Structures are given as C-alpha cells and as structure tokens.
Amino acid sequence: MIKDNKTRGLFDEHFRYEKITKQKDPLLKLDRLIDWSIFVPILEAVFQKEEPKGKGGRPHYDYLLIFKILILQRYYNLSDDQIEYQILDRLSFMRFLKLTIADDVPDSKTIWLFRESVTNEGIIEKMFENFGKILLEKGFIGHEGKIVDASFVEVPRQRNTREENDKLKAGELPEKWDDNQNKLEQKDMDAKWTKKNGVSFYGYKNHVKGDNKSKLITKYKVTDASVHDSQVLEDLIEPTDKNEAMFADSAYSGEPISEMLEGKEVINKIHEKAYKNKPLTEEQKKSNKEKSSTRVRVEHIFGFVENSMNGSFIKSIGIVRATGIIGMMNITYNMFRYIQLCDLQGISVPIR
Numbered sequence: 001m002i003k004d005n006k007t008r009g010l011f012d013e014h015f016r017y018e019k020i021t022k023q024k025d026p027l028l029k030l031d032r033l034i035d036w037s038i039f040v041p042i043l044e045a046v047f048q049k050e051e052p053k054g055k056g057g058r059p060h061y062d063y064l065l066i067f068k069i070l071i072l073q074r075y076y077n078l079s080d081d082q083i084e085y086q087i088l089d090r091l092s093f094m095r096f097l098k099l100t101i102a103d104d105v106p107d108s109k110t111i112w113l114f115r116e117s118v119t120n121e122g123i124i125e126k127m128f129e130n131f132g133k134i135l136l137e138k139g140f141i142g143h144e145g146k147i148v149d150a151s152f153v154e155v156p157r158q159r160n161t162r163e164e165n166d167k168l169k170a171g172e173l174p175e176k177w178d179d180n181q182n183k184l185e186q187k188d189m190d191a192k193w194t195k196k197n198g199v200s201f202y203g204y205k206n207h208v209k210g211d212n213k214s215k216l217i218t219k220y221k222v223t224d225a226s227v228h229d230s231q232v233l234e235d236l237i238e239p240t241d242k243n244e245a246m247f248a249d250s251a252y253s254g255e256p257i258s259e260m261l262e263g264k265e266v267i268n269k270i271h272e273k274a275y276k277n278k279p280l281t282e283e284q285k286k287s288n289k290e291k292s293s294t295r296v297r298v299e300h301i302f303g304f305v306e307n308s309m310n311g312s313f314i315k316s317i318g319i320v321r322a323t324g325i326i327g328m329m330n331i332t333y334n335m336f337r338y339i340q341l342c343d344l345q346g347i348s349v350p351i352r
Helices: 014-024 024-032 036-050 063-076 078-087 091-097 108-120 123-137 162-167 181-185 229-236 255-263 282-307 319-346
Strands: 146-154 192-196 200-213 217-224 247-250 267-270
Touching: 014 078, 024 091, 024 319, 036 108, 036 123, 063 078, 063 091, 063 267, 063 319, 078 091, 078 108, 108 123, 108 319, 146 229, 146 255, 146 282, 146 319, 162 255, 181 255, 200 255, 200 282, 200 319, 217 229, 229 255, 247 282, 255 267, 267 282, 282 319
Parallel strands: 146 247, 247 267
Antiparallel strands: 146 200, 192 200, 200 217
16 A cells, blocks of 8 residues: 655655565676776866866866766766756665765767767767776786677768769768758768668767677777778787787688787687688588687677667767767767676775
C-alpha cells in the first residue's frame, strides 16, 4: 500500500540515495575509484590563461565539474540540452557531480563552450594519455600483445544534391555555399560515405589499439569513414610495442603491412587473407582460428560502446569536433573498463 503522506522528512533524500545505491548505480563506483585530481592540472593550465583579469562578471564553474559532465554525456550519449536536463532531473547525476538541489547547474551553452576549448587545445588527447600512463604504471596495461580494429562513428546524414556531393568529393566547395554562412556552418565537409558488407555508413572511424590483457584502449586515431583500416595501423604503433604480438583481422593483411611491422620489430599476428585463385591452406586456416581467440577481444571495446554507452552515433560537424567527442568516448570507455578490472582484482580505492 502506498502511504498517503506528503510530509517531507529530514532524511528522505538520504533514503532515496540509498535506494539508488542498491540498484547498483555505476556512477557511484566510478566516482569512488577514479582519482579525479589527476585531470585538474591539465584543465587549469588551459582555462586559467583564458580567464579575464579583474573583478566582475559571473564566476566560472569548476573545471573538473564540467569535465565530469562530459564523461556523463558520453556514457549516456546525450546532447548538450539533454545532459543539462538530466542533471537537473536525476539524483544519481547530481550525486556524481557533488551537486545539491540548491546548486546552479551549468547550462548547455557552458558545456558546449567547455568542450570546444578542450577540443581546440588538444586537451582531450592529453588527458587520455595521462590516464593511460597511470594505468600502465599501476600494472593494468600488460605487455602481452596488442589488438587493432576500427569502428564507424556515424553523424547526421547531409542532404546534398548529387552535384554538391561530386564537388565535395573533388575537394571543392559547391556553388553558393560560401555565400551562405549559416548553411556552410551546418555542412560537414569532413565526414565521408563508405560501404561495408553492403551497408552504407556516413561519418568517421574510431581506430583503436587495445591491450590484449586488459582490453583497455592504449592509443586511437580518428579519420573520416572512407579511410581504410590498414592505412592507420602505422600511426597506432608505438616504441613500446616492440617485440609484442600485433593481432588484427585480414583487412590489415598485405606485404606492405608485414614489412612495416618487421621494420618496427613487432610480431605479426594478423589474419591471412585468401585471394582469387589462391585459397587459404588448411595450415593458414588453423593459424587464423588460433589468432581469432585473441583478436576477438577487441570486440569487447566496441560492444561496450554500443550496448552500455548507447551507441556511437554523434551529432557534431567537422573532424576536429568529432575527434574531441570520440576521444572523450575512449576516455570514458577506459574509465569504466578500469572499474571492471578493479572489481576483478578486489580493488576498492582510487589508484594514485
């Protein structure tokens, strides 16, 4: 029976939070296990130099607060307007951000401006690298091989005429576009079309290198969707990959790739590909099957993004903004993967 009692008690909010906790709120564990202070120096270095001198004007929001909002935004795949509303509406979001009902909430414009700043200053890449170094130092990233793969990140499809698309493919600006600034600002001239297994995609690609042992992303690169996976492999390889096995599907196969890996002293564990009039031998098929048991681990990354982070469809214009958002997506994935690893190892305090 529901109580017909509208009187608010002193501990009502506390009891509501307890109920949320019992529902296994993922944000509570994330907030407890991440040492958020590691991101502060990078943020302050950018935003303090942007602050106007002198008194007056509305005070700035805490940089870390808005950075955590970007994490929320990527985990739940919400627009700027949606995340503002959800913070106002959801107790779990407020608890994660350390906000009370009496606190001001950054509006969508503030969130957008913050993301623009960290994107244009290259801060997202720095924070990804910083967090990665800590994970490596604490032993969460092993040296037991790497796996590379790429996933499409779609954006809203452009309504262009065939003639306009032909111009864009040729690297030219369609007629009258430069005369209409408002129209030009809404056109993504960096996103590209491509087709895979008969399905068309429009947007960008998130090329990632994952650690075989932990399934953490150790490096990434963003390109338009038309760039072939193999073209990015060399950009993902680092000196630390020397003498490690590199796993990938047959899209990365070929003599140029083999020679490149050999030159960098990386062990080639890429699937072999069959060619016309040259099918795979039984030995090659057996080798590919053995490699698959490792290579398939990279699917955990993209599966988590699609299923737990509500997909990889984003609403942005241009590769610079897409790179920033996809970078935040990769940071967010690594944070939640780290939480999973902590659970497996029985860790209950932040790594520092």
